[in-house]
Amino acid sequence: MGSKKNLKYLGFFGFLGFNGFQYFRGYNTAFLSYFAFFAFFSYFWIGKIAAEMIDERYLENSRKAKAFSFNLAAIELIIICLITPVTVISREILTVVSALCYASVFIAYAIAFYLYEKR
Secondary structure, three states: OOOHHHHHHHHHHHHHHHHHHHHHHHOOHHHHHHHHHHHHHHHHHHHHHOOOOOOHHHHHHHHHHHHHHHHHHHHHHHHHHHHHHHOOOOHHHHHHHHHHHHHHHHHHHHHHHHHHHHO
């Protein structure tokens, strides 16, 4: 997987995220962290752009996408920190939400970067 052209194939690791549903069979909370593998789906978008030549516009679009995904992560973290003490949330739900928030940041970066590049 050394070349940039093969990055899009890393997206198939995202299907490992469906292992998180094994929690409902054995109720082992460790399976809930598999939902973070959904972040690998972002490589489907990154792989489309990776073959392009890096120039100033590419770097600027990357900065914009990183800023957007950082803002999304900050908002998700603030919401989790504000809601957790107020309500009684089980550790299972908190684990799932944390894993999905982790994955959403990478996917949001990839989609935003792809959209900025295609403008």
